[in-house]
Amino acid sequence: MSNRVIGRLSNLKTSGFQSQNYPIAKSQMATDRIVGIDLGTTNSLVAFMQGESPVVIPGEDGLNLVPSVVALDENNQPVIGNAARKYLTETPERAVYSIKRLMGRGVDDVQQELKFFPFRLAEDLQAGEVLRIKLGEKTFTPPEISALILRQLKRNAERFFGAPVTKAVITVPAYFNDAQRQATKDAGRIAGLDVLRLVNEPTAASLAYGLDKKQNGIVAVYDLGGGTFDISILKLHDGIFEVIATNGDTHLGGDDIDNLLITIALDDIAGDLDLDLRRDGEAVQAIRKAVIEAKIALSSQSSVKLDVELPNGKRYLREITREQFEQLIQPVIDRTVGPCKQALKDAGLKPEQIDEVVLVGGSTRIPKVRALVKELFRREPHTDLNPDEVVALGAAVQANILGGGSEATENMLLLDVTPLSLGIEVAGGVTDKIILRNSTIPASATQFYTTQIDGQANVAIHVLQGERELAKDCRSLARFDLKGIPAMAAGMARIEVKFLIDANGILSVSAREQRSGKESEIQVQPSYGLTDEQVEGMILDSFDSAEEDFRQRQLIEARNETATILAALEKGKKSPAWGHLTTDEKKKIAKMEKALIAVNAEDDYQAIRKAIDALNQGTTRLAELMMDSAVSTALKGKTMDEADMGEGPTAPHPMAKADFE
Amino acid sequence: MRAVHFCEACGKVQPPAPVDYFTFFALPRKLNLDVPSLEKDFYELSRKLHPDLNARAGSKEQEWSLQQSSLLNDAYRTLKDPIKRTQYLLRLEGVELEEQSKTATEQARSSGEIKKQIVPPDLLEEVFELNMQLEELRMQKKTGEDDPALIEEIGRQKLELEEKHEALLHELENRWKVWDGMIQREHNGQPVSEEERRQERDKMVDVLNRRNYIRNLVRDVSEVLEN
Numbered sequence: 001m002s003n004r005v006i007g008r009l010s011n012l013k014t015s016g017f018q019s020q021n022y023p024i025a026k027s028q029m030a031t032d033r034i035v036g037i038d039l040g041t042t043n044s045l046v047a048f049m050q051g052e053s054p055v056v057i058p059g060e061d062g063l064n065l066v067p068s069v070v071a072l073d074e075n076n077q078p079v080i081g082n083a084a085r086k087y088l089t090e091t092p093e094r095a096v097y098s099i100k101r102l103m104g105r106g107v108d109d110v111q112q113e114l115k116f117f118p119f120r121l122a123e124d125l126q127a128g129e130v131l132r133i134k135l136g137e138k139t140f141t142p143p144e145i146s147a148l149i150l151r152q153l154k155r156n157a158e159r160f161f162g163a164p165v166t167k168a169v170i171t172v173p174a175y176f177n178d179a180q181r182q183a184t185k186d187a188g189r190i191a192g193l194d195v196l197r198l199v200n201e202p203t204a205a206s207l208a209y210g211l212d213k214k215q216n217g218i219v220a221v222y223d224l225g226g227g228t229f230d231i232s233i234l235k236l237h238d239g240i241f242e243v244i245a246t247n248g249d250t251h252l253g254g255d256d257i258d259n260l261l262i263t264i265a266l267d268d269i270a271g272d273l274d275l276d277l278r279r280d281g282e283a284v285q286a287i288r289k290a291v292i293e294a295k296i297a298l299s300s301q302s303s304v305k306l307d308v309e310l311p312n313g314k315r316y317l318r319e320i321t322r323e324q325f326e327q328l329i330q331p332v333i334d335r336t337v338g339p340c341k342q343a344l345k346d347a348g349l350k351p352e353q354i355d356e357v358v359l360v361g362g363s364t365r366i367p368k369v370r371a372l373v374k375e376l377f378r379r380e381p382h383t384d385l386n387p388d389e390v391v392a393l394g395a396a397v398q399a400n401i402l403g404g405g406s407e408a409t410e411n412m413l414l415l416d417v418t419p420l421s422l423g424i425e426v427a428g429g430v431t432d433k434i435i436l437r438n439s440t441i442p443a444s445a446t447q448f449y450t451t452q453i454d455g456q457a458n459v460a461i462h463v464l465q466g467e468r469e470l471a472k473d474c475r476s477l478a479r480f481d482l483k484g485i486p487a488m489a490a491g492m493a494r495i496e497v498k499f500l501i502d503a504n505g506i507l508s509v510s511a512r513e514q515r516s517g518k519e520s521e522i523q524v525q526p527s528y529g530l531t532d533e534q535v536e537g538m539i540l541d542s543f544d545s546a547e548e549d550f551r552q553r554q555l556i557e558a559r560n561e562t563a564t565i566l567a568a569l570e571k572g573k574k575s576p577a578w579g580h581l582t583t584d585e586k587k588k589i590a591k592m593e594k595a596l597i598a599v600n601a602e603d604d605y606q607a608i609r610k611a612i613d614a615l616n617q618g619t620t621r622l623a624e625l626m627m628d629s630a631v632s633t634a635l636k637g638k639t640m641d642e643a644d645m646g647e648g649p650t651a652p653h654p655m656a657k658a659d660f661e
Numbered sequence: 662m663r664a665v666h667f668c669e670a671c672g673k674v675q676p677p678a679p680v681d682y683f684t685f686f687a688l689p690r691k692l693n694l695d696v697p698s699l700e701k702d703f704y705e706l707s708r709k710l711h712p713d714l715n716a717r718a719g720s721k722e723q724e725w726s727l728q729q730s731s732l733l734n735d736a737y738r739t740l741k742d743p744i745k746r747t748q749y750l751l752r753l754e755g756v757e758l759e760e761q762s763k764t765a766t767e768q769a770r771s772s773g774e775i776k777k778q779i780v781p782p783d784l785l786e787e788v789f790e791l792n793m794q795l796e797e798l799r800m801q802k803k804t805g806e807d808d809p810a811l812i813e814e815i816g817r818q819k820l821e822l823e824e825k826h827e828a829l830l831h832e833l834e835n836r837w838k839v840w841d842g843m844i845q846r847e848h849n850g851q852p853v854s855e856e857e858r859r860q861e862r863d864k865m866v867d868v869l870n871r872r873n874y875i876r877n878l879v880r881d882v883s884e885v886l887e888n
Contacts, residue, residue: 196716240704402716413711439738442712442731500731503712 034167034196034403035157036204036395039146039184041100041253042226042362044068045392046153046168052408054208054396056389057160059152065388066156068226070148071095072136080152089289092118092281094136098255099149101227102131102142103187104180106528113251116259118281130530143183143530144538147190151540154191155553164550168193169399171391173228174200175248175339175419177465178477178507179528185506186530190538196402198504201225202232203416204394205360206241208385211397211408217355218244220343222373222381223391224336225361227253231340233347233354239411245346245438246419247339254295254363256332261291261320264328265306269316283311298325299365326368333369340376346438357381362388415440418501425462425471434499437467441501448514449495455487459495463507480509486516551605558608562600565612569593569619577625585621592618666729667709674715674726681753682736690750691844692837696741703737744872747833747865754862784871788878791818795885802885812886819882822875829872836865 036054038045043065047056056064061082071079071087072094079087087095101113107125114121122132122139132139150170157165170193172184181198188195202221209219216236223230230248234241265287269275277283290308297304303321310316344351357377363369364387373381385393400409417438423431424447434445449459459482466474485493494514501507512518530538569589572578581589596611667674683690686702708714710733715726739745794815801807840861847853 197713237704240707398713401713404717411708413708413713415707415711440734442727443734443738444731445735500727502727503730 032167032403033157033161033163033165034169034399035153035165036392036397036399037150037153037168037170038201038204038392038395039100039150039170039172039187040068040225040391041098041228041255042068043388044149044153045389046157047389047392047396048157049396049400049406049408052406053211054393054400056392057157059156060159066149066152067097068099068149069095069097070099070135070145072138076136076138078148080148089282089285092285093120093134096133096135096145098227099133099142099145101251101255102133103146104142104177104183104528105131107131109528116255116262118284130528130534141530141538143187143535144190146184146187147538147540150187150191150193154193158550158553162554166192166194167196167399169197169199169395169402170195171201171204171395172198172505173225173248173250174202174223174230174232174243174246174416175228175250176200176505177250177420177475178505179475180250181504181506182529185504186535189535190540192540195504197398198506199395199398199414200230200232200243200246200416200419200505201228201391202230202246202360203234203241203243203414204392204398205358205385205390206232206234206236206394207397207412207414208390208394209358209382210236210241210412218349218353219356219358220340220354220377221358221360222336222340222364222377223248223360224333224363224369225253226363227251227255229253229336229339231336231343233343233349240413240415242415242440243417243438244349245343246417247343247346248419249335249339252332252335253361257295257329257363258288258292260328260332261295262287265291265308265316265318268318269310273310273312273314275310275312277310280311287316294320295325296365298322299367322367329366329368333366333372336369336372337376351376351378354379358390359383360387360390416503416505417441418443418505420465420475421467422477422499422501422507423464423466423471423474425464429471431464431466431469431471431474435501439501441505442503444498444500447497447499449482449493449497450491451485451488451493452490454490456490456493457485457487458483459485461497461509463499463509477507480511482511484518485513486518488515554605555603555608558605558612559600561612562596562608565615566593566596569615572619572622572626575626577622577628580625581622589615589618589622666706666733672709673718674710674722674729676725677728677732682739682749683753685732685736686740688740689844689848690753691841692747692750693834693841694740694746699737699741703733703741706733743830743833744869747837747869751862751865751869754858756862756866784874787818791815791878791882794818795882798885815882815886819879819886822879822882826872826875826879829868829875833865833868833872836861836868840865 033048035057036047038047045056045064045066047054049055058064059066059081063082066081067085069081069084069088071084071091073079073087084095088097096119098117101117102110102119107121107127107129110119110131113119120134122134125132130141130143132141133145135145150168154165154168168188170184170188172181176184184198185195202223205223206219206221216238219234219236221230221232221234223232228248228250229252230246232246233244235244236242262284266278266284269277277287287308290306294304294306298320301322303319306316306318306320308316344354354377357373357379359370359373359381364373364381364383370381370383397409397412398414400406401412401414405412418435418441419437421433421437422435422445423433426432434447435443449461451459461480461482462471463477463480464471464474465477468474480497482495482497485495492515495511496514497509497511499507499509578586592611592615596608596615599607599611602608666677686699688694688699707730710726710730712723712726712730715723718726739749794811798807798811798815801811843853843857843861
């Protein structure tokens with residue numbers, strides 16, 4: 001049933017955001033809404049600050065979590081989230097999940113992933129090119145696939161606000177390197193979002209926690225998600241959230257546990273049935289679905305039965321006890337210990353000095369993980385906020401701060417760090433570190449370069465990220481060519497190169513020849529990543545068509561509401577309450593009805609809304625009278641739902657599903 | 662005087678002035694520094710300069726905010742750490758610490774030899790002995806027959822070295838007192854000779870070098886012990 005029944009009736013319904021949707025939408029039309037987005041490996045969410053507290057915006061299906069799954073339907077149209085999940089088992093070659101694992105990575109880095117994930121790389125991929133994944137016959141880069149997820153979240157938010165959303169804060173794993181961050185920012189741009197800030201996930205979580213706690217002390221955030229692990233240690237001081245140290249592994253999470261269980265199942269099947277299913281996408285996905293369910297169940301049960309139907313008609317049955325499960329996953333979760341110890345060491349702290357430990361990410365629901373954290377930090381971890389939602393809520397808090405703040409976020413400021421050292425390759429293939437890891441960002445470093453031969457016009461700089469001594473063991477970020485150095489004798493030029501890591505953790509470089517004062521031109525060749533031109537070409541909707549899209553959707557929704565209110569009015573006219581109205585009232589209603597029908601034929605959704613509102617107001621008394629008769633009907637033994645007035649529209653209606661009764 | 666970071670009247674961020682880190686915080690070039698008070702200043706300035714709090718300002722102010730807050734962070738990171746602070750001051754005084762170690766590194770690389778570090782004379786004998794023992798332990802570890810007594814002996818020496826490392830920080834702090842006194846005298850209008858300045862600089866460079874040497878030694882010992 002629609003929430004938009006005529007007159008006061010809609011106001012009588014108390015629950016849900018939709019009944020309050022209009023006033024909110026109207027008052028916020030003018031100001032730009034900034035949303036907070038958690039773009040997760042397994043699930044993604046969008047949240048915003050409603051008054052003084054952050055809330056998650058549900059999708060059309062009413063669910064907060066949008067699975068990070070993208071599929072192409074029969075007509076090659078992208079399907080995202082819950083709706084895309086069925087394609088994973090039905091047409092696995094047309095669906096993709098865990099795309100976050102491929103963000104900002106090259107062909108060479110992903111060989112390990114390809115063993116465990118059904119990513120189908122494009123066959124014509126050239127070395128050094130950004131990865132492209134096949135979905136059906138089409139290919140997409142990881143930022144494009146992420147952009148489809150972001151666009152879905154953007155639409156969910158727009159539906160919620162009834163206004164376009166163009167600005168967002170997006171979270172990334174704290175341990176993401178420059179290329180992975182850049183790829184995330186590109187995804188935002190492709191989705192038509194102005195990414196105001198990339199925030200580290202554990203830090204975002206601490207903001208959500210800090211909002212109602214407001215106390216000083218040292219906090220450790222242990223964030224084990226679907227595909228990434230982060231540990232961050234923060235100092236909270238009168239609203240300042242200062243990250244002291246962070247560490248992690250961008251390829252460690254619940255996915256690894258799933259893969260372990262899948263491998264065991266496939267081995268079982270190969271051994272006992274002599275059936276090799278590794279290349280059978282559908283069967284693997286069916287097994288994957290079953291092991292994920294089993295994994296989740298084992299957090300609350302002591303044993304679980306796996307039951308999967310195999311292509312040969314047989315069933316794969318296996319009982320797993322929690323004890324067995326815990327033994328199995330021990331090596332996976334033990335991989336979080338090293339980063340935790342390193343972070344403590346970098347922070348110069350002993351476990352006893354940590355005041356609070358916060359758990360983030362779905363994988364922290366596993367009792368064994370909780371036990372490990374308790375042992376590492378010698379205290380009971382906090383779990384009061386939903387570990388799936390806390391990052392998105394924190395992103396919404398940060399969005400609010402960037403938007404100028406409110407009473408709740410007053411005095412709140414996040415001081416984050418760069419997770420990896422930034423270095424330059426020097427003679428002998430050695431990394432010369434110029435900004436050390438855990439430096440508060442923005443951070444900068446200045447280096448001086450000179451020429452080796454007379455009249456040399458170019459100098460090449462190779463920028464690296466990582467902790468290793470040798471350049472080849474670090475992550476290559478980019479090669480910069482300084483061009484247009486004025487002709488001078490060898491060693492005479494003095495080129496000042498400034499490296500700046502901004503508040504997103506993204507590097508920029510500028511150079512100046514000091515003797516001539518000439519700005520040197522810098523040509524950047526990102527080692528992995530899209531060029532600006534490529535991103536431009538990928539943008540899903542230019543701003544104009546986004547506006548047009550939005551207008552179209554608004555128009556459809558407004559017309560649906562017209563249908564609803566007119567249908568309700570027809571019912572009203574047939575009800576006994578109609579007879580209690582004065583002729584004048586009836587005349588007025590008829591006039592407004594006519595006006596609505598007229599304007600409904602036009603393309604101006606705002607005018608339609610206005611006419612709906614007018615009719616809504618004009619039928620207030622009718623609604624009240626109907627309510628009275630409904631109550632008396634109820635007293636006669638009928639329920640409200642059975643009463644005529646309660647029936648909703650029959651027209652297809654995008655709002656209807658999100659009804660709150 | 663602290664450099665002007667933001668407009669006193671309207672609170673808007675100003676372009677960064679080309680100042681050194683001490684001036685940025687309106688501090689004299691002294692080495693004994695009240696770190697808690699520096700932290701307070703850092704927080705206070707962060708609340709004005711950080712890009713998050715200037716996200717709605719004009720594009721020019723956003724750019725200034727980025728530059729100013731990176732300068733603030735760089736300055737705070739350097740000054741709060743006693744060793745980095747000393748190194749930075751010495752560099753301001755014209756001592757090219759980095760150049761020295763860079764030249765040594767590059768020389769070592771081109772000749773293929775291990776980078777030479779001058780062994781502090783008072784450690785000469787001890788280091789010689791320790792290196793012999795480390796070599797012996799490496800050999801033993803290769804054959805898998807490590808001698809617990811040797812490990813214990815090396816562990817004991819490691820502890821001693823760590824104590825020395827700590828003691829050198831105190832020695833450095835003593836040098837700070839002399840340096841700061843000198844700066845204060847200058848401030849009071851009493852001239853300080855270039856020779857005196859140089860001597861004090863050299864003494865600090867010496868302590869830093871020795872400390873650095875011991876730190877590398879401890880790192881080597883830990884590596885052998887942990888492997």
